Amino acid sequence: MSRDPLDGRLADLPRSVEPPSNLWPGIASAINEAPEPRWRRWAPAMVLAATALLVASVLSVRAPTPEPPPSWAHQMRDASAALEIAVHQRDDLSPEVVAEIERNLAVIDAAIADCEAALSDHPEDPRVRDALARAWHTRLHVLTNARDLHPFP
Amino acid sequence: MSAGRPLDVPPDPDASLVAEAEQGDRSAFEALYRQHVGRVYALCARMAGDARLAEELTQRSFVRAWQRLDGFRGGNFAAWVRRIAVRVVLDERRSHLRRRQRVVLADVDGADPTSATPSARLDLERAIAELPPKARHVFVLAAVEGWTHREIAADLSITEGTSKAQLHRARALLQEVLS
Numbered sequence: 001m002s003r004d005p006l007d008g009r010l011a012d013l014p015r016s017v018e019p020p021s022n023l024w025p026g027i028a029s030a031i032n033e034a035p036e037p038r039w040r041r042w043a044p045a046m047v048l049a050a051t052a053l054l055v056a057s058v059l060s061v062r063a064p065t066p067e068p069p070p071s072w073a074h075q076m077r078d079a080s081a082a083l084e085i086a087v088h089q090r091d092d093l094s095p096e097v098v099a100e101i102e103r104n105l106a107v108i109d110a111a112i113a114d115c116e117a118a119l120s121d122h123p124e125d126p127r128v129r130d131a132l133a134r135a136w137h138t139r140l141h142v143l144t145n146a147r148d149l150h151p152f153p
Numbered sequence: 154m155s156a157g158r159p160l161d162v163p164p165d166p167d168a169s170l171v172a173e174a175e176q177g178d179r180s181a182f183e184a185l186y187r188q189h190v191g192r193v194y195a196l197c198a199r200m201a202g203d204a205r206l207a208e209e210l211t212q213r214s215f216v217r218a219w220q221r222l223d224g225f226r227g228g229n230f231a232a233w234v235r236r237i238a239v240r241v242v243l244d245e246r247r248s249h250l251r252r253r254q255r256v257v258l259a260d261v262d263g264a265d266p267t268s269a270t271p272s273a274r275l276d277l278e279r280a281i282a283e284l285p286p287k288a289r290h291v292f293v294l295a296a297v298e299g300w301t302h303r304e305i306a307a308d309l310s311i312t313e314g315t316s317k318a319q320l321h322r323a324r325a326l327l328q329e330v331l332s
Contacts (some may be wrong), residue, residue: 006328009277017198023212024186030216031179120275123236
């Protein structure tokens, strides 16, 4: 059976052709300027919050009168409050984004509450302190992202 | 592409770079770009029939791939990013954002030196670029990229019968022009 001449010519076409110019600078500029994808912005926060929640849950034996959290936790609470005010002052975020931020904060706040409860029973346990610190860092991270977030077009 | 996948499918060679890019590593994504830009650009140029526009479409394809990395469910990254490129080309076609200026591919790097002469390749590239858009899209995907009619129908939102008819039409037009 004879081969179609068109097929023969098609087989000779290069499957890969380098563009005449380097396109990467334009791509790099676009992905640097664009807001980070939503999944990438929040996913680490959710993982950290979940970790904090898990550690605190394992160790938590709630005492009726919890011990006060360490001083660094107070500093983080203050910083977090200031950031939260800045986020609330934004009026250019869509309701969906605001709702997503609030959902994240609710998860993290639950983790912080559990960590603080666990800390009252295990005040020197480094795992609890680490979990609490991570939870606060996560809260600051989420709020900083929310404060600096470019509104979606 | 229609053949069944063997059981011992080797892991995607891009898997580690994709994992790093998913963590926000732009240098890993740049490495993926370097690896695949030739195939993506060739696809965009042939489908759009416009080498200059293809540069912009290629850029858009990689930006969209970066934005949608969370949608990559493993498998073949090269095929995934080319499917994104097909959608970018079709979006551009639908939007009619710019006037088409047909320019044949000027760069044939990567061609087999033992194959047909450059002028013969350019004739074919030019002939493909001159096909009607729908016939060109189907022809490039079926005859150059090796997609099945089922895959083409799904991505171009047409029936398999239409895909076959457009391929037949494209081949007839090309044979007429090239003869």
